[in-house]
Amino acid sequence: MAGKIMFTGGGTAGHVTVNLALIPRLQQEGWTCEYIGSYEGIEKQLVSQLKDVTYYGISTGKLRRYLDIKNMKDPFRVMKGVMQAYRMIRKSKPDVVFSKGGFVSVPVVLGAWLNRVPAVIHESDLTPGLANKIAMPFAKKICVTFPETMNHVSKDKAVLVGGVIRDxxxxxxxxxxxxxxxxxxxxxxxxxxxxxxxxxxxxxxxxxxxxxxxxxxxxxxxxxxxxxxxxxxxxxxxxxxxxxxxxxxxxxxxxxxxxxxxxxxxxxxxxxxxxxxxxxxxxxxxxxxxxxxxxxxxxxxxxxxxxxxxxxxxxxxxxxxxxxxxxxxxxxxxNKAQDSSVDDLVEMIKQAMK
The missing domain is CATH 3.40.50.2000 (Glycogen Phosphorylase B;)
Structure with missing residues (x-):
C-alpha cells in the first residue's frame, strides 16, 4: 500500500538520520516523499542528497530551557511556522506525517493535527526531548528506541521499535x-x-x-x-x-x-x-x-x-x-541484542494511516 508521506525533523544530523533510512525504503514501495524543515538547517543539506524528495522550508524558533532575549521572539516564529506547515500540509494532502524531532518538527506536527492528518513521532533518546514533549499530545503514535522510554510516554501511543539504521x-x-x-x-x-x-x-x-x-x-x-x-x-x-x-x-x-x-x-x-x-x-x-x-x-x-x-x-x-x-x-x-529493521517502522507508519 503506497501513499504520500511528509517528513520533518532537524537541527542536528541525529534528527534526520532515521528519516534518511526510511525515505529510500518507502520510495521503493512507490510512496511519494516530501520534507518540511528549516530554511537553511542541516536537514536541508542532508535531504538534498536524496532523489525525488520535495523540500519545503518554514520559519522556526529554538525551544530553549534557559533565559535568552530570543525567547521573546521565537514563539512568534513558531506560530508563523505552524501556519506555514498547516498550509503546506493542506495543499499537499499527505496520508501521514513522520517526525524525527528537533525544534522544526513542532510546527509540522501541529499543522498535521490541524489538518487531521495522523502524525507518527520517533523518539531516539531514553527520555523525550522538549520538542517531542510538546508535540506528543498531537501525535497518533510514538515510536521509542529504548525500553526505558516506555515509562516516559503515553502507554496507549507508545511502540517500542528499537534502533533503526540505514541499510x-x-x-x-x-x-x-x-x-x-x-x-x-x-x-x-x-x-x-x-x-x-x-x-x-x-x-x-x-x-x-x-x-x-x-x-x-x-x-x-x-x-x-x-x-x-x-x-x-x-x-x-x-x-x-x-x-x-x-x-x-x-x-x-x-x-x-x-x-x-x-x-x-x-x-x-x-x-x-x-x-x-x-x-x-x-x-x-x-x-x-x-x-x-x-x-x-x-x-x-x-x-x-x-x-x-x-x-x-x-x-x-x-x-x-x-x-x-x-x-x-x-x-x-x-549479539544478544534484538535488531530492529526499517521494515518494522514502515509497518508502524502504515498502521497509523488506518
Missing part, C-alpha cells in the same frame, strides 16, 4: 575503508566521532594522545566542520570533516569506536557490533540525554563510558586498552 551501513567494504585512509591490516582501527558538529573536547584529547594511540592503533577521525588539523603528519591518522556514503566503508574496517552518545549513532554501532567508548555531552551543554543513553549501553554490556569532566589522559588510554583487549566479550553481549 547502506551494512554493506561497507573493509578494503575500501583501508583505501580511503591509506591504512593496512597491520594494526587495529579506532573510529573517532564527535557528532554532526564535531567535539572540540574529543578532538583535542585524541590529538594530544596521538603518539601513544598510534603505537597500537590506526585512527580515523571524523572531526567536524573546520576542525581538521592540517599540521599533523602521521601515517596512522586520517582526518575527515564529515563523511556521507564513505561511513559504511570506514565502519567496516573499524574495531572500536570512540563517540558521543547520540542515540542514532550508538544504535548503528550496536547493530554493526562495534564496541564503544562513549563520552556523552555534559549536562552543562545538554539536557543530559546522552548521559542516560551511555549509562543504558554500559549496563547492557555494549560500551564503556567516561564523563567529559573526568576525561583524563590515563583514564582514556586505560579504557581504550581495556575495550580492545575485551572486545570479544562486548561483541558477545551485542
Amino acid at each position: 547502506e551501513l551494512r554493506s561497507g567494504s573493509k578494503t575500501r575503508g583501508y583505501g580511503l585512509c591509506g591504512f593496512t591490516s597491520e594494526k587495529p582501527v579506532i573510529l573517532i566521532m564527535g557528532g554532526s558538529q564535531g567535539s572540540k573536547v574529543i578532538n583535542e584529547k585524541i590529538r594530544s594522545l596521538l603518539g601513544r594511540l598510534t603505537d597500537r592503533f590506526q585512527i580515523v577521525h571524523i572531526c567536524g566542520k573546520n576542525q581538521v588539523d592540517a599540521s599533523i603528519n602521521n601515517r596512522y591518522y586520517k582526518q575527515f570533516e564529515y563523511v556521507h556514503e564513505e561511513l559504511a566503508d570506514l565502519l567496516a574496517m573499524t574495531d572500536l569506536v570512540v563517540s558521543r552518545a547520540g542515540s542514532n549513532s550508538i544504535f548503528e554501532f550496536l547493530a554493526l557490533r562495534k564496541p564503544m567508548l562513549l563520552i556523552p555531552l555534559s549536562r552543562i551543554a545538554s539536557r543530559g540525554d546522552q548521559i542516560l543513553n551511555a549509562a543504558s549501553f554500559v549496563k547492557s554490556g555494549y560500551a564503556e563510558s567516561i564523563q567529559e569532566e573526568e576525561l583524563t589522559d590515563e583514564r582514556f588510554m586505560a579504557a581504550i586498552d581495556r575495550l580492545y583487549d575485551q572486545r570479544m566479550q562486548y561483541v558477545q553481549q551485542m
